[in-house]
Amino acid sequence: MSASASFRYAVNVTPKAGILDPQGRAVEGSLGHLGISGVRDVRVGRRVELTVDALDEAAARAVVDRLAGELLSNPLIEAFTIEPLGATSSTRSEVPA
Amino acid sequence: MSVRIGVVLFPGSNRDIDARNAIEVAGAEPVMLWHEDADLSGVAGVLLPGGFAYGDYLRAGVIARFSPVMRAVSAFAAEGGLVFGICNGFQVLAEAGLVPGALLRNRSVRFVSREVSVVAERPDSPFTRLVGGRRPLRLPVAHGEGCYYADEPTLDALERDGQVLFRYVRPDGEVAVPGDPGNPNGSLRGIAGVANATGNVAGLMPHPETAVEAILGSDDGLAIIRSFVEGAAERSRSGPLVEVGGR
Numbered sequence: 432m433s434a435s436a437s438f439r440y441a442v443n444v445t446p447k448a449g450i451l452d453p454q455g456r457a458v459e460g461s462l463g464h465l466g467i468s469g470v471r472d473v474r475v476g477r478r479v480e481l482t483v484d485a486l487d488e489a490a491a492r493a494v495v496d497r498l499a500g501e502l503l504s505n506p507l508i509e510a511f512t513i514e515p516l517g518a519t520s521s522t523r524s525e526v527p528a
Numbered sequence: 529m530s531v532r533i534g535v536v537l538f539p540g541s542n543r544d545i546d547a548r549n550a551i552e553v554a555g556a557e558p559v560m561l562w563h564e565d566a567d568l569s570g571v572a573g574v575l576l577p578g579g580f581a582y583g584d585y586l587r588a589g590v591i592a593r594f595s596p597v598m599r600a601v602s603a604f605a606a607e608g609g610l611v612f613g614i615c616n617g618f619q620v621l622a623e624a625g626l627v628p629g630a631l632l633r634n635r636s637v638r639f640v641s642r643e644v645s646v647v648a649e650r651p652d653s654p655f656t657r658l659v660g661g662r663r664p665l666r667l668p669v670a671h672g673e674g675c676y677y678a679d680e681p682t683l684d685a686l687e688r689d690g691q692v693l694f695r696y697v698r699p700d701g702e703v704a705v706p707g708d709p710g711n712p713n714g715s716l717r718g719i720a721g722v723a724n725a726t727g728n729v730a731g732l733m734p735h736p737e738t739a740v741e742a743i744l745g746s747d748d749g750l751a752i753i754r755s756f757v758e759g760a761a762e763r764s765r766s767g768p769l770v771e772v773g774g775r
Contacts, residue, residue, distance in 0.1 A: 507677075
């Protein structure tokens with residue numbers, strides 16, 4: 432197996448601007464119960480963190496771009512941003528038993 | 529010989545038995561298709577039942593979209609085969625891009641399980657033609673993500689092109705717009721069911737398959753299931769499904 436590096440990313444998925452977000456509205460509605468005012472435009476989304484094993488960062492990024500657009504978000508209703516979380520240079524990420 | 533209708537079983541489907549029963553009541557033979565099947569066993573039509581395919585993880589319907597059977601269903605649809613997605617099946621079809629739009633979380637943020645009234649907006653589609661016009665049908669709904677959404681230009685195009693098949697209605701027969709008690713989830717323009725541009729793939733949020741016998745509380749859904757079954761039978765009799773009728 433060829434040596435490769437591991438790249439960690441977070442994909443942040445949020446409802447597109449203009450799309451009704453009833454979860455965000457529910458959160459907003461509860462703020463009064465905490466005695467909090469002056470908070471608005473709450474949007475509830477999803478954060479997916481993942482590690483990609485690839486030869487280099489460009490290859491890893493290409494995988495994440497595809498994954499984010501085709502699976503992790505629905506382009507009709509959601510937008511996403513990709514946040515690089517850094518690289519590790521091991522050939523394979525192993526979790527100690 | 530009675531017409532064979534495929535019912536796709538995903539892990540997490542739970543209305544497959546109701547779908548089977550409805551197909552039998554409509555006089556056809558149900559054929560169970562497993563989500564890992566790469567072919568459709570020569571069925572004349574495909575029904576995607578309700579439930580929570582793959583646990584509805586990530587988004588309702590999205591994981592199911594990538595299953596082997598859905599590749600076969602897409603190919604079948606592209607040849608003009610009739611495909612009917614109910615509830616979670618509608619969500620799978622929407623995620624797969626086989627019908628337009630998306631199903632958002634209900635505006636109430638609550639799972640809704642009750643009876644609603646819908647009307648068929650087209651008297652002539654393969655999914656509605658035996659309904660007998662724009663009369664209110666009593667059907668159950670049971671979903672957490674059923675709020676139909678498409679952007680305004682798309683909604684206008686769907687209406688113009690006759691792709692809106694079903695709408696939620698109020699007791700007086702008027703369309704139940706978002707906020708009206710007759711609209712269970714906030715669906716835009718009261719849309720409960722849509723078809724693709726060629727009219728052979730449809731999704732519907734309420735459950736006609738659990739309303740096919742009086743003992744179930746309503747048999748208003750039977751005309752929808754029979755429309756679908758007979759439409760599939762006709763298409764299979766007319767030979768290879770290559771030509772899709774325009775509208």
